[in-house]
Amino acid sequence: AQSVSQHNHHVILSEAASLELGCNYSYGGTVNLFWYVQYPGQHLQLLLKYFSGDPLVKGIKGFEAEFIKSKFSFNLRKPSVQWSDTAEYFCAVKSTGANNLFFGTGTRLTVIP
Amino acid sequence: DAMVIQNPRYQVTQFGKPVTLSCSQTLNHNVMYWYQQKSSQAPKLLFHYYDKDFNNEADTPDNFQSRRPNTSFCFLDIRSPGLGDAAMYLCATSRDRWSYNEQFFGPGTRLTVL
Numbered sequence: 275a276q277s278v279s280q281h282n283h284h285v286i287l288s289e290a291a292s293l294e295l296g297c298n299y300s301y302g303g304t305v306n307l308f309w310y311v312q313y314p315g316q317h318l319q320l321l322l323k324y325f326s327g328d329p330l331v332k333g334i335k336g337f338e339a340e341f342i343k344s345k346f347s348f349n350l351r352k353p354s355v356q357w358s359d360t361a362e363y364f365c366a367v368k369s370t371g372a373n374n375l376f377f378g379t380g381t382r383l384t385v386i387p
Numbered sequence: 388d389a390m391v392i393q394n395p396r397y398q399v400t401q402f403g404k405p406v407t408l409s410c411s412q413t414l415n416h417n418v419m420y421w422y423q424q425k426s427s428q429a430p431k432l433l434f435h436y437y438d439k440d441f442n443n444e445a446d447t448p449d450n451f452q453s454r455r456p457n458t459s460f461c462f463l464d465i466r467s468p469g470l471g472d473a474a475m476y477l478c479a480t481s482r483d484r485w486s487y488n489e490q491f492f493g494p495g496t497r498l499t500v501l
Contacts, residue, residue, distance in 0.1 A: 316494065318477070318479075319492070320490075373418070373484050377429035379427065379428055
């Protein structure tokens with residue numbers, strides 16, 4: 275069965291600090307990978323996704339993620355966070371041909387002004 | 388704006404009293420999903436509709452049912468809610484069932500069972 279691990283449950287950073295959130299998945303086949311963000315009081319929204327091609331994916335609001343197949347990882351990065359990035363971040367995996375989107379448990383990011 | 392709408396945002400029901408949660412979409416997407424998200428846990432897929440074709444996840448309890456009367460609306464029925472069914476219920480849509488299609492989420496309905 276597929277699973278997604280997000281090891282950081284809560285990350286606290288000061289503004290302008292760099293961010294890296296870890297995501298590892300377990301599945302041996304071809305996958306599509308997603309990062310969703312949930313701002314306080316809002317719905318889940320897509321930050322970025324990977325399905326083929328360049329393993330370095332750029333998303334909205336300056337976020338990027340790198341797919342490293344050998345490590346089964348899809349870490350999210352941002353060089354300089356802002357207070358408005360305070361939110362919960364979910365990594366999700368979908369195997370090709372499947373309908374089920376497997377989510378990690380999420381990482382809460384708090385950015386201190 | 389096109390979106391996924393869930394009503395109500397907060398629902399309180401009594402133990403064993405049937406409850407229905409509603410989802411509508413203006414995206415004209417073929418697929419609609421229902422997820423359950425308990426506190427500090429990952430959202431978990433309960434079932435989805437591809438057009439009128441209902442697809443239940445193997446571990447979804449029989450207590451949970453769904454209806455999709457038309458493209459725009461999808462309902463989640465909990466026949467006899469237990470205390471363990473208290474959770475956030477998320478509705479999502481996607482254009483098609485291909486894996487690279489992103490899913491668009493509604494704001495969720497938080498269900499409390501007394």
